[in-house]
Amino acid sequence: MSDAQRDKGRRVTVKDLARDLGMSVSTVSRAFYPDAVVASETRRLVLERAAALGYRPNPFAQSLITKKTQIVGMVVADLTNPFYPEVMTEMTAMLQEAGMNVMLAAANQPEKIDDAVDLLLTYQPDLVIVLAANMASHAREKCERAGAPCIFFNRLSADGLGFGVTCDNEAGGRLAADHLIDNGHKHLAYVSAFPGASTNVERHRGFCTQAVERGFAPPAVIEAGRFSYEAGYAAGLEAASAGRPLDGVFCANDIVAIGFIAGVQESGRFRVPDDISVVGFDDITMAGWPTHLLTTVAQPLDGMMAATVSLARELAVDRRQDPHILRLPPGRLIERNTTRRRDGGIA
Amino acid sequence: MSDAQRDKGRRVTVKDLARDLGMSVSTVSRAFYPDAVVASETRRLVLERAAALGYRPNPFAQSLITKKTQIVGMVVADLTNPFYPEVMTEMTAMLQEAGMNVMLAAANQPEKIDDAVDLLLTYQPDLVIVLAANMASHAREKCERAGAPCIFFNRLSADGLGFGVTCDNEAGGRLAADHLIDNGHKHLAYVSAFPGASTNVERHRGFCTQAVERGFAPPAVIEAGRFSYEAGYAAGLEAASAGRPLDGVFCANDIVAIGFIAGVQESGRFRVPDDISVVGFDDITMAGWPTHLLTTVAQPLDGMMAATVSLARELAVDRRQDPHILRLPPGRLIERNTTRRRDGGIA
DNA sequence: CTGAAAGCGCTTACAG
DNA sequence: CTGAAAGCGCTTACAG
Numbered sequence: 001m002s003d004a005q006r007d008k009g010r011r012v013t014v015k016d017l018a019r020d021l022g023m024s025v026s027t028v029s030r031a032f033y034p035d036a037v038v039a040s041e042t043r044r045l046v047l048e049r050a051a052a053l054g055y056r057p058n059p060f061a062q063s064l065i066t067k068k069t070q071i072v073g074m075v076v077a078d079l080t081n082p083f084y085p086e087v088m089t090e091m092t093a094m095l096q097e098a099g100m101n102v103m104l105a106a107a108n109q110p111e112k113i114d115d116a117v118d119l120l121l122t123y124q125p126d127l128v129i130v131l132a133a134n135m136a137s138h139a140r141e142k143c144e145r146a147g148a149p150c151i152f153f154n155r156l157s158a159d160g161l162g163f164g165v166t167c168d169n170e171a172g173g174r175l176a177a178d179h180l181i182d183n184g185h186k187h188l189a190y191v192s193a194f195p196g197a198s199t200n201v202e203r204h205r206g207f208c209t210q211a212v213e214r215g216f217a218p219p220a221v222i223e224a225g226r227f228s229y230e231a232g233y234a235a236g237l238e239a240a241s242a243g244r245p246l247d248g249v250f251c252a253n254d255i256v257a258i259g260f261i262a263g264v265q266e267s268g269r270f271r272v273p274d275d276i277s278v279v280g281f282d283d284i285t286m287a288g289w290p291t292h293l294l295t296t297v298a299q300p301l302d303g304m305m306a307a308t309v310s311l312a313r314e315l316a317v318d319r320r321q322d323p324h325i326l327r328l329p330p331g332r333l334i335e336r337n338t339t340r341r342r343d344g345g346i347a
Numbered sequence: 348m349s350d351a352q353r354d355k356g357r358r359v360t361v362k363d364l365a366r367d368l369g370m371s372v373s374t375v376s377r378a379f380y381p382d383a384v385v386a387s388e389t390r391r392l393v394l395e396r397a398a399a400l401g402y403r404p405n406p407f408a409q410s411l412i413t414k415k416t417q418i419v420g421m422v423v424a425d426l427t428n429p430f431y432p433e434v435m436t437e438m439t440a441m442l443q444e445a446g447m448n449v450m451l452a453a454a455n456q457p458e459k460i461d462d463a464v465d466l467l468l469t470y471q472p473d474l475v476i477v478l479a480a481n482m483a484s485h486a487r488e489k490c491e492r493a494g495a496p497c498i499f500f501n502r503l504s505a506d507g508l509g510f511g512v513t514c515d516n517e518a519g520g521r522l523a524a525d526h527l528i529d530n531g532h533k534h535l536a537y538v539s540a541f542p543g544a545s546t547n548v549e550r551h552r553g554f555c556t557q558a559v560e561r562g563f564a565p566p567a568v569i570e571a572g573r574f575s576y577e578a579g580y581a582a583g584l585e586a587a588s589a590g591r592p593l594d595g596v597f598c599a600n601d602i603v604a605i606g607f608i609a610g611v612q613e614s615g616r617f618r619v620p621d622d623i624s625v626v627g628f629d630d631i632t633m634a635g636w637p638t639h640l641l642t643t644v645a646q647p648l649d650g651m652m653a654a655t656v657s658l659a660r661e662l663a664v665d666r667r668q669d670p671h672i673l674r675l676p677p678g679r680l681i682e683r684n685t686t687r688r689r690d691g692g693i694a
Numbered sequence: 695c696t697g698a699a700a701g702c703g704c705t706t707a708c709a710g
Numbered sequence: 711c712t713g714a715a716a717g718c719g720c721t722t723a724c725a726g
Binding site: 011056058059060061063064069071074076077079082084085086088089090092093094096097099101102103104105106107108112115116119120122123124146229233258259262263266286289290291 | 358403405406407408410411416418421423424426429431432433435436437439440441443444446448449450451452453454455459462463466467469470471493576580605606609610613633636637638
């Protein structure tokens with residue numbers, strides 16, 4: 001029985017492995033780095049024995065020297081949108097398959113997100129991925145000062161800085177406008193969520209632009225104010241009571257749309273889709289449930305996650321890369337039961 | 348300008364701080380440990396200067412010596428239940444407030460959860476919290492061998508080992524039975540989710556026991572098989588078509604109940620609550636939405652999370668504690684719109 | 695009460 | 711190609 005195995009509670013270290021193999025720790029260590037110069041037979045021996053003993057290098061000791069931690073910080077807040085939990089777990093799984101670990105920074109109150117990020121930075125993540133959070137600019141700067149570039153996923157940084165992975169929300173907004181217009185809708189409106197969110201602004205702009213280009217007046221704007229069911233619901237109730245003519249609505253995202261529809265139905269004055277068609281954005285799982293069957297513009301989610309993970313791998317190796325924004329084409333508009341053709345539709 | 352400040356990119360270290368203060372690193376280090384013996388004036392000076400320079404001890408260097416990492420591993424999988432994202436982020440926020448950081452282990456396929464846990468263990472978490480995952484026993488053993496006790500949240504470990512924080516699901520099942528029986532329901536059924544889940548088993552048992560004690564036959568069991576909307580939906584469709592008499596249904600949890608109701612409605616043969624009353628379990632946010640207004644047994648979520656965090660703090664200090672299970676009383680039954688009184692009700 | 699020294703588990707110049 | 715040595719940033723006996 002080897003020394004390493006005898007000592008039960010303790011992890012196997014390079015020293016154990018070196019003694020076991022009758023080599024120096026330097027040689028053993030080098031065997032784990034493909035670029036390091038070691039006799040190939042030596043390397044084979046080391047790796048074989050390491051696997052047998054269950055040796056795993058201690059990442060803390062490693063990072064003390066290499067200044068890399070293989071840790072990805074993930075900042076989340078404001079999880080009223082079911083879009084993000086899906087992304088969070090799926091992307092964590094992908095990052096773990098790439099050998100990186102995810103450390104979470106979460107806050108139950110927006111103003112505490114800064115403390116959470118501070119604590120996270122203590123562990124020197126190689127980079128930080130920001131989901132959903134309205135992270136203040138100084139938080140991003142703090143990350144970068146600590147050597148961790150930030151990738152904003154879906155929603156971009158308010159100041160436009162940092163890395164970003166998103167879809168072409170403007171093109172998505174255009175798809176929604178085309179769908180409603182092609183199906184004969186005349187009275188369009190946009191249900192706006194958080195005004196400070198790039199996603200909200202861009203979807204609105206695309207929807208508007210396309211409507212105008214196709215000869216319509218700029219669509220009315222209904223302010224929901226936040227990306228949540230409750231906000232959508234209130235907006236739906238209010239819009240139904242306002243008495244303004246309305247037959248085609250594009251909502252900032254799915255959860256707002258689902259709330260909006262409930263609000264409209266609740267009003268008892270109009271029905272979806274009989275009187276009003278509603279289009280969402282994201283295609284979250286819930287949108288496909290028989291309960292909702294929401295017509296929506298899909299996000300190119302797999303592509304966005306793949307792009308984020310691949311960018312993360314690059315940044316983990318070399319932080320010095322110019323920040324840029326990756327914008328993927330939106331997914332298709334998925335027609336379900338919350339929109340229908342009106343008289344005069346051309347589609 | 349101090350040495351530390353001049354050197355922009357680099358973090359302030361104890362050495363910097365010691366030089367700045369004209370003390371030894373030992374003394375500086377001790378100042379951060381309340382139990383260490385240092386002149387109180389010296390400690391004051393150190394802490395003051397540390398705050399000014401933004402010094403934060405490097406947790407990797409610390410953990411190399413102390414063998415504590417202040418890292419909590421959180422294992423998640425199978426996130427079809429919206430209950431868990433809420434818990435995950437809220438509990439992360441609470442743990443961060445207690446100075447601990449959360450590292451995630453996620454897998455998009457159940458069989459990969461083991462690799463994810465292995466990678467996680469590399470970072471030597473002080474303990475592991477298991478959410479939702481059907482973590483195999485050997486994974487728990489692996490954690491414990493690596494020095495990280497496991498806390499199972501909500502759903503207990505299949506082998507009953509490890510720490511656990513859950514609510515008294517059996518009492519919750521009884522509440523559901525009482526509510527339905529008090530309101531005159533005669534034909535009860537339980538919609539069963541994952542048969543291997545302690546929550547499923549216990550809720551079923553409580554519901555059954557209480558019905559029998561009150562003079563009813565053991566309620567029928569409708570197998571949904573999983574804790575998901577889709578599973579509930581299929582069960583609802585099937586139950587509505589089966590033609591068996593049915594007027595009061597208790598579902599394994601909210602998301603199953605929401606799916607079940609949609610399935611029943613879809614069948615067109617019965618309506619909720621006019622023909623069939625449905626009770627869920629959890630009181631997730633969605634249950635309170637006007638779309639659903641689900642009658643449900645609430646989880647004592649705040650209590651469960653507080654208990655978990657406090658147990659985590661204890662275990663982070665001393666791992667040697669006998670594993671035990673904390674079982675909190677269930678929350679109230681919240682009556683909403685998916686149940687109604689039938690003739691003969693006594694309530 | 696404080697400081698010099700050893701050491702946690704690694705990596706990486708530097709010799710040989 | 712390999713090994714001895716230094717060092718990453720800390721903590722903690724051990725002297726004094």
